[in-house]
Amino acid sequence: MAELARLTAITKSFGGVRALRGVxxxxxxxxxxxxxxxxxxxxxxxxxxLGGEMAPSSGEIRLDGERVDFRNPRAARAHGIAIIxxxxxxxxxxxxxxNIFLGDLSRVISWGALRRRAKELIDALGFDIDPxxxxxxxxxxxxxxxxxxxxxxxxxxxxxxDEPTAVLSTQDAERLHAIIAKLRADxxxxxxxxxxxxxxxxxxxxxxxxxxGQVVGTKAASDLTIDEAIRMMVxxxxxxxxxxxxxxxxxxxxxxxxxxxxxRLVRDVSFSVRAGEIVGLGGLxxxxxxxxxxxxxxxxxxxxxxxxxxxxxxxxxTPKEAVEAGxxxxxxxxxxxxxxxxxxxxxxATMARLSxxxxxxxxxxxxxxxxxxxxxxxxxxxxxxxxxAPVSSLSGGNQQKVVLAKWFHAGGDVIIxxxxxxxxxxGAKSEIYGIVLKLAExxxxxxxxxxxxxxxxxxxxxxxxxxxxxxxxELAPPDYSEENLLSLAFARRTQQTEGA
Amino acid sequence: xxxxxxxxxxxxxxxxFAGFIQRFGTLGIFLALVVAASIWSPSFLTKPNILNVLRxxxxxxxxxxxxxxxxxxxxxxxxxxxxxxxxxxxxxAYFIAFxxxxxxxxxxxxxxxxxxxxxxxxxFVAYLRLPSFVMSLAMMAIARGLSLIISAGRPIPIGDGGxxxxxxxxxxxxxxxxxxILMFAVFLAGGVVLNFTRFGRIIKAIGSNEExxxxxxxxxxxxxxxxxxxxxxxxxxxxxxxxSRTGVGSAQVGVGAELNVIAAVVIGGASLMGGRGGVINTLxxxxxxxxxxxxxxxxxxxxxxxxxxxxxxxxxxxxIQYSAGSLKR
Numbered sequence: 001m002a003e004l005a006r007l008t009a010i011t012k013s014f015g016g017v018r019a020l021r022g023v024x025x026x027x028x029x030x031x032x033x034x035x036x037x038x039x040x041x042x043x044x045x046x047x048x049x050l051g052g053e054m055a056p057s058s059g060e061i062r063l064d065g066e067r068v069d070f071r072n073p074r075a076a077r078a079h080g081i082a083i084i085x086x087x088x089x090x091x092x093x094x095x096x097x098x099n100i101f102l103g104d105l106s107r108v109i110s111w112g113a114l115r116r117r118a119k120e121l122i123d124a125l126g127f128d129i130d131p132x133x134x135x136x137x138x139x140x141x142x143x144x145x146x147x148x149x150x151x152x153x154x155x156x157x158x159x160x161x162d163e164p165t166a167v168l169s170t171q172d173a174e175r176l177h178a179i180i181a182k183l184r185a186d187x188x189x190x191x192x193x194x195x196x197x198x199x200x201x202x203x204x205x206x207x208x209x210x211x212x213g214q215v216v217g218t219k220a221a222s223d224l225t226i227d228e229a230i231r232m233m234v235x236x237x238x239x240x241x242x243x244x245x246x247x248x249x250x251x252x253x254x255x256x257x258x259x260x261x262x263x264r265l266v267r268d269v270s271f272s273v274r275a276g277e278i279v280g281l282g283g284l285x286x287x288x289x290x291x292x293x294x295x296x297x298x299x300x301x302x303x304x305x306x307x308x309x310x311x312x313x314x315x316x317x318t319p320k321e322a323v324e325a326g327x328x329x330x331x332x333x334x335x336x337x338x339x340x341x342x343x344x345x346x347x348x349a350t351m352a353r354l355s356x357x358x359x360x361x362x363x364x365x366x367x368x369x370x371x372x373x374x375x376x377x378x379x380x381x382x383x384x385x386x387x388x389a390p391v392s393s394l395s396g397g398n399q400q401k402v403v404l405a406k407w408f409h410a411g412g413d414v415i416i417x418x419x420x421x422x423x424x425x426x427g428a429k430s431e432i433y434g435i436v437l438k439l440a441e442x443x444x445x446x447x448x449x450x451x452x453x454x455x456x457x458x459x460x461x462x463x464x465x466x467x468x469x470x471x472x473x474e475l476a477p478p479d480y481s482e483e484n485l486l487s488l489a490f491a492r493r494t495q496q497t498e499g500a
Numbered sequence: 501x502x503x504x505x506x507x508x509x510x511x512x513x514x515x516x517f518a519g520f521i522q523r524f525g526t527l528g529i530f531l532a533l534v535v536a537a538s539i540w541s542p543s544f545l546t547k548p549n550i551l552n553v554l555r556x557x558x559x560x561x562x563x564x565x566x567x568x569x570x571x572x573x574x575x576x577x578x579x580x581x582x583x584x585x586x587x588x589x590x591x592x593a594y595f596i597a598f599x600x601x602x603x604x605x606x607x608x609x610x611x612x613x614x615x616x617x618x619x620x621x622x623x624f625v626a627y628l629r630l631p632s633f634v635m636s637l638a639m640m641a642i643a644r645g646l647s648l649i650i651s652a653g654r655p656i657p658i659g660d661g662g663x664x665x666x667x668x669x670x671x672x673x674x675x676x677x678x679x680x681i682l683m684f685a686v687f688l689a690g691g692v693v694l695n696f697t698r699f700g701r702i703i704k705a706i707g708s709n710e711e712x713x714x715x716x717x718x719x720x721x722x723x724x725x726x727x728x729x730x731x732x733x734x735x736x737x738x739x740x741x742x743x744s745r746t747g748v749g750s751a752q753v754g755v756g757a758e759l760n761v762i763a764a765v766v767i768g769g770a771s772l773m774g775g776r777g778g779v780i781n782t783l784x785x786x787x788x789x790x791x792x793x794x795x796x797x798x799x800x801x802x803x804x805x806x807x808x809x810x811x812x813x814x815x816x817x818x819x820i821q822y823s824a825g826s827l828k829r
Contacts, residue, residue: 299715323717331715340709342775347701351716354698362697406716 002029003065004158004189005050010059012045012213019045020056021213027158027189032180034192034204034221037233038425042213043193044086047160050191051083052076063157077103080157084147084164086423092136096122099135100150121149125179139286141172148179159183160191163423165199169284169451170486177203195425196452197226209233234427241426242458243434246441250461251275252311254445255327255414257296260305265291267469269305273414273445278436280460281449283489288469289449290332293416297329298322309414323352328407332418332449334396338403344388348402349373352410376405381431397428404435415439418449433459453482465489521820526769526781526788529817533791541798549794551677557790558683559741560757561764565786566690566779567618567731568761573694574727575707575774576625576632581735582757583643584617586750588739590647593656593749596665603664611736617643618732619725626724636728640758647751656749669744679741686734691779703727707774764789767817788817 005027012020020042027033035043048054050061052070061068063079070076090099097111097118118131127145135143144164151159161180165173180190180203194200200207201221209216209232216232230241256272265288273279281289294300296307298316307314307325314325322329331337339348350357350369357369373387380401384394391402400420407415417436421429436459440446450456456463457480465472465488473488521528537544564581571578588610595606621639625632658665671678694700702723705713714720735754742753768785770777792813796806 297715318719319715320717320719329715336709337711337715340705340712340775342708343705347705351705351713351718354701354718358698362699364696364698364701410717 003027004029004063006062007046007050008060008062010046010049010061011057012042012049012054013057019213020049022059023210023213023215025208025215025218027191029157029187029189030184031205032184032190032192032203034194034200034207035210036194036197036200036207036229037210037216038427041210041233041425043210044162045213046210047083047162047191047193050076050158051081051160053083077154080155081160082151082154082156082158083160084144084151084162086163088140088143088147090135090143090146093134095132095134096129096138096146097131099146100131100153102150103154117153118149121152122146124152125149125182126175141168141285144168144176156183156188158189158191160193162193163195164192165194165196169286170453170482171284173199195423195429197229198454201226201229230426233425241430241433243430243437245437248276248440249443250277251443253308254310255296255447256308257292258306258308260292260295260307261303262291262295262300263303263469265469266295269466269469269471271464271471273447275413275443275445276440277462278440278446278448278460280456280463281447281466282453282456282463282475282485283466283472285451287466287489289466290418291469292466293329293418293447293449296322297327297416299329323410323412326412327414328352328410328412328416330400330403330407330415330417330420332422334399334403334422339391339399341392341399342390344390345377345382345384345394345402345405346370346373346387348391349376349387349405350409352406356409372409373405376408377401380405380408380435395425395428397424397432400424400428400432401435404432412444414445414447416447416449419451420448421450421452421455453485456485521823522769522776525820526767526784529767529820530784530788530791533788533795537791537795537798540795544795544798549798551680553787553790553794554680554683555677555745556793557786558677558679559738559745560786561760561789562683562783562786563686563734563738563741564731564757564761565764565768565782566686567727567734568765569690569768569770569777569779569782570694570703570727571632571731572762572765572770572772573707573774573777574703574724575710575772576724576727577636577762577772578618578621578728578731579633579636579758580617580621580639580643581731581738581761582754583640583647584614584732584735585739585742585754585757586752587617587643587647587650588614588736589742589753590651590656590739590749590751591736592665592740592743593658593662594650596658596662597656597749600661603662607665607740610740611733614736614739615729615733617735618728618730621732622725622728625728626721632728644751651749651751653751658743658747658749662743662747665740665744666747669741669747679744682737682741686737687779687783694779699723699726704775707771707776709775760789761786763814767814 003026007023007025010020010023023046025046037043049056052073052075068079091102097115100118100121101114115131122129122145125145125148129142129145135146164176168176183190192204201224204221206218207221207224208218209229211233251274253272253274258270260266260269269292283289291300295302298318298321307316309325309327316322316325335341346369350373357365359365370387377387382401383398391399421432424432436446448456448460463475465475465485467489475484543549564585568578568581591613592606592610595601595609596603599606617639621635624630624635668678673681702713702718706720706723710720739753743749764786765777765782766772767788768777768781770782792810796809801809
């Protein structure tokens, strides 16, 4: 295999912070080279350097043996390098076709031709998306397809995927893997960043592990096990990601949802979660899991149905009423919905129950607040310079802990967590699992939504499975398996196909 | 707080230039202007002139800037303040001259009227989620129209019944004009509310990320409504001060004032994207605006030219503030 790219002794400093310290990395044509490491290890920074988004402080980049010096992303793109970022860079109000050809719309192109070419690219990827649709109306998985089509619309030699499957269901992730296989067959070099180690080991040829801005090692994927990969990433052995389950006391039902209905994605959903119980809500992305959570939390309007908290019917029409009833939601999109990212940790942590830190006149008791937040931070193992540091200065895992701290402070009895470990590194993941268990041990009712099935199986007492806005069934621990979960998720659809 | 990461520790050791400008940029602009003006014109740093500037700021951008700051912190804008001030000016003269309510009742009624203007704007913005720009633009037209109707387009003298108000307008307390004392009091109260109360914390947070605040179980619309009510009430107060100084209610008061007020807040380093801004810097911003006008008067710059220079100086001040913002990234 020909060598496509070689990065030698790359360093990158931001002020006094050294994000990359002499990194060597190479990519061959037609291979998938995975890049793993905890958040902050320098993976994304390295890719930004390769993509021309940042100039390295020192070191050299060679493409096909020739030294290159990218001044901007456009220069890198001209060399056939495309980066699919975690946060997609699409213009939400433009159509799919316009987005795909955004870079070269300078020529006069007829709309018909533009859409036809867009359709060809998307079809080649095995998806069916109308090129005339507005990007903002697409599911995240499909937006990602648009990004890939955009990369394919130009010369493509190297493509970088930064956590592509974090937002994808298992099914969509598999389709993405099929796309990657196709790209490799065409001789494209694929760099794949992911926190999902199982996935990494199954699709990558080689794996490079980074830690603290340095490369720990590069190995053939076939020579690597998950345990070994984790050991390399964290520099210490992790016995198990999931904390040991101690028997918990399961009490009376704390949350009961009865015949909830809201739009297309919440159709007659009924279930209950009892005190001390951890219940999973599985299914594909877009099956209505997030919508159910938002309806119970009053974030979205409910058309019909009742919500019962601790045996009493709760009037939940707004998040305020939900919080007053004791329902908390750790939302799916941390930065948009979970935290006020520019505000200090302290401000975020007390926001859901400010009444605890104000006097009768509405004046804040800063001393008390500092003390409460410091204690919360310590109990959640929050790693921060100071409780007055802005949340934006924290890693993803610690940002999530701030969201958790907020609900700890609010003290509700029902905790709903929507993708609580998305974009969170391995170490913090394990800590968050520990926090979830602690909540259950305190007698709270916990409902977890996750696209990582192992996470649901590792934590939950039982898993509810959704499909197309309906509850399709329930799995108990003896039946925990990906196959069972997916067959429930697809149940109705299969029947319909058979009937037709 | 178990661990201080290396990155954060190093960050701290470095001098945070952008943060410094954000904090003290307005003070720098203010001091630079003071120095430049006192070199340029010897009469600038005299007591009568300083009092003059303060008095002008108090009845101009000053008091309204506190309300505007609150609105801007929630990521809104209130274009109606100048018109509401004129309504406050006209109404106060009208009530005192024709109603027989007496000064105190009249003043209270006028402040309530201003608050009602803000309530209307705010209700549409907060509950129907209409853009504040458009809603306050509508209120700007309505309030100006009302003050023209009430005054029939003519100045209304407050007459002898308004002596108490006129005394306030020309009176001194602790060596400072009473309207100036009132302005400082409003800024002080504004700062206390913003920095030390639940209300202040929440309106700042709303401007940074409204959805996250809503999903924390906070009734966002109430707070949004409140900032427009405050802005309207303070605009009415500015109008009353104008009446107290001139002794007449005029519908011509406050034409274009909203722009000066917004400029003062923005020179004070507040972000029009919400969530960032402070009371002390806003006061400095208002003083800068007042000083620019004053310096040009002292220097004998013709009125029409003044507007051009005013615009240019605002641009320069903004460049300084925004260079700090872009350095942050």
